[in-house]
Amino acid sequence: MNDSSPPRTALPEFRDVLAAAARIAPYAHATPVLRSRSIDEMAGCELHFKAEHLQRIGAFKFRGACNAVWSLSDQDARRGVVTHSSGNHGAALALAARTRGIDCHVVVPEGAVAAKVAAIAAYGATLHTCAPTIAAREDACARVQRETGAELVHPYTDARVIAGQGTAALELLTAAPELDALIAPVGGGGLIGGTAIAAASVSPSTRVYGAEPAGAAETFASLQAGERVTEFVPDTLCDGLRGTLGAPNFALLQRHGVEVLVADDSDTAAALRLFLHRSKQLLEPSAALALAAVFVHRERFAGLRVGVILSGGNVDQGALATLLAG
Amino acid sequence: MNDSSPPRTALPEFRDVLAAAARIAPYAHATPVLRSRSIDEMAGCELHFKAEHLQRIGAFKFRGACNAVWSLSDQDARRGVVTHSSGNHGAALALAARTRGIDCHVVVPEGAVAAKVAAIAAYGATLHTCAPTIAAREDACARVQRETGAELVHPYTDARVIAGQGTAALELLTAAPELDALIAPVGGGGLIGGTAIAAASVSPSTRVYGAEPAGAAETFASLQAGERVTEFVPDTLCDGLRGTLGAPNFALLQRHGVEVLVADDSDTAAALRLFLHRSKQLLEPSAALALAAVFVHRERFAGLRVGVILSGGNVDQGALATLLAG
Structure with a gap:
């Protein structure tokens, strides 16, 4: 632990989102x-x-990682940063560290997708391989911290990360004011947490929704139950959303009255194909899910001005070929 | 023929491009x-x-079609427009006609790709099916002209179309001044013709290149021979570039000293995949070809500022799945 940093799991507030926006700019x-006129027509909303x-790095994750890296004092920064993520957060932290010229350590489980690991290495991170269990991952992280003094940057519970992710909604609500609704995918809850904070201050009348795949809808279940559901086996093609909602993230969703909408993978795949062919933009399944949720729950959005946070566009080529053939 | 219109095969000039820009705005x-920083690094140029x-409509073709439609006098416009194209030009003319509230007739050969024909119909055009021969197509066009008085808008030899296509380069050279080189794909030659006209006036020091697939490199052969080569059997996945260079288009390429660079389909497919995964943008093969030509002929572009006209993004879903699996 490093006492000169702010508490890492305190709930961030709107002033933290504003500070993050200035820091990462x-x-x-x-x-x-x-x-897209044609997708508006099909969805029945704007x-x-x-x-x-x-x-x-092809995803919003760069915002939070960048905010965390540039929040460090010069003294702390010198010791570098560490995380465990073989996905977008690992790449994001590696690139963020490079913008500050500091070391980044990423703990990667054996058997992680080679292309993703290569991308993280290409951004200049030092890789630490561990056995593919949660205990081994935490041990490896703790060892790196002990040996280097590097600061742990958790992918979604870290307050600096949540505040950084909130800058996407801040920009959207500035560029497209008076949105009736705003929807973002929910995995660990960093993006939706920051989005809820930003919307509550910038545009309190905007209703915030999370989008979750039916095969990993534990946030939906958690909000229904009033407590975090952490026991579940994810089964979804939304590879960014298989993790478990974090505790501070859950608290933010409850505080801001965020509602979760669920969509099936088949709806997500259809939305991905639609967006690719109409808008010529490649989305990762987690991003396409947010659009799918609008289609599936269209009666809620009829005639409204709706913001959709397209979270990223990193898709394996093989997975994409399968999605398009489907 | 309609004497109130300008001659349709005269070579357009820069003032026509400027007038088109105002007309279609x-x-x-x-x-x-x-x-893209990463693609710049890979290509060794900017x-x-x-x-x-x-x-x-997902392609530059809307510029030329729109210029042709809005160049008509009110009296001529009232009789509508006609063309023969089951590809992007057909869709472009249909939408352009809709912006003016006039009829559009599109002659479509039996056996044309159903999805493309449906797209043209969705933009409001009246379809006329004919046998899949050039004679049948010309007969059908002539019959529509006789019966309706509709104005023929050829996909690439029409001077109004060429001038309209030149507005893409005009915008690019305004947004990114002092380009050393500018490259655009060559099919019938509407885009490259308009591009050469715009570059010659806006930025005479910019060298203009056409990109052509090795399986339909008749423009390369024509420039080598000093006369139009029209006998060839196209064999390329660049479905927008299988046609023959038009006579006025050939004259423009000669006048402006345009050089043609050739790339193989395998290079084009690799460029399409690269741009999809790095930039998250879907290109049609004809557009990816222009990027492929930069990679294949990289020694010409080393260290230079290079403009690339990405001509369109309309790809059949099945064709795309095949390209990604490859």
């Missing part, structure tokens, strides 16, 4: 907001797409 | 210019991508 893209698939 | 998108896959 020199490094992150202010992504465009895309529109859709404003925040294009985080065009963010650096 | 209320209807066409001013598409963005995209950049690439500025004109994103015509984000143009209306």
Whole structure:
């Protein structure tokens, strides 16, 4: 633990999102907001797409990682950062560390997808392989911290990460004011947590929804039960959303009255194909899910101005070929 | 023939491109210019991508069709327009006619791809089916002209179409000044013709290149021979580039000293996959070819500022699945 840093699991507030926006501005893209007449017609509402698939590393995750890296004091930064993620967060933290010229350590389980691991290495991170269990992963992280003094940056419970992810909604609500609704995918809850914080202050009348795949709808179950459901076996093609909602993230969803909408993988695949062919944009399944949820729950959105956070565009080529053939 | 219209095969000039830009501005998108650090690194030059896959109907063809439609006098416009194209030009003319509220007739050969024909119909065109021969197609067009008085808008020899296509380069050279080179795909030659006209006036020091698939490189052969080669059997996945270079188009390429660079379909497929995964943008093979030509002929472009006109993004889902699996 490092006492000079703010508590890492305190709930972030709107001022933290504003500070994150200023902090990451020199490094992150202010992504465009895309529109499509034909998809609006099909959905029966007015859709404003925040294009985080065009963010650096191809996903919103760069925002939170960048905010965490640039929140460190010079002294702490010198010891580097560490995380365990073989997905977008690992790549995001590696690139964020590179923007500050500091070390990044990423703990990767044996058997992780080779292409993803290679991408993280290409951004300059030092890889630490461990056995594919949660205990081995935490041990490996703790060892790196002991040996290097590196700061742990958790993918979604870290308050600096949540505040950074909230900057996407901040930009969207500035570019497309007076949205009636705003929807973002829910995995660990970093993006939806930051989105809820930003919307509550910038546009309190905007209703915030999470989108969750039917095969990993534990956030939906958690909100129904009033407590976090953590025992479940994910079964979804939304590879970014297989994790478990974090405790601070759950608290944020409850505080801001976020509702979760569920969609099937078949709806997600159809939305991915639709967006590719109409808008010429490649989305990862987790991002397409947010659009799918609008179609599946269309009666809620009829005639409204709806913001959709397209969370990323990183898809394995083989997985994509399968999705398109389907 | 309609004497109140300008001659349809005269060579357009830069003033025609400027007039087209003003004429189509209320209807066409001013598409963005995209950049990619990682692709720049791989190519060894600075690439500025004109994103015509984000143009209306998903291709640059809307520019020329729109200019032709809005060049008509009110009296001529009332009789509608006609063309023979089951590809992007058919869709473009149909939508352009809809922006003016006039009839559009499209002659379609039996056996044309059903999805493309459906798209043209969805934009409101009246379809006329004919036997799949050139004679039948010309007969059908002539019959529609006789019966309706509709104005023929040829996909690439029409001077109004060429001038309209030149507006893409005009926008690119305005947004990204001082390009050393500018490259666009060559099929019938409408896009490259308009591009050469625009570049010669806006940025005379910019060298203009056409990109052609090895399996339909008759423009390369024509420029070598000093006369149009029209006898060839196209064999390429670049479905937009299987046609024959038009006579006025050939004259424009000669006048402006345009050089043609050739790339294989395998290079084009690799460029399409690269752009999809790095930039999250879907290109049609004809557009990916222009990027492929930069990679294949990289020694010419080393260290330069290069504009690339990404001509469109309309790909059949089945064809795309095959390309990605390859």
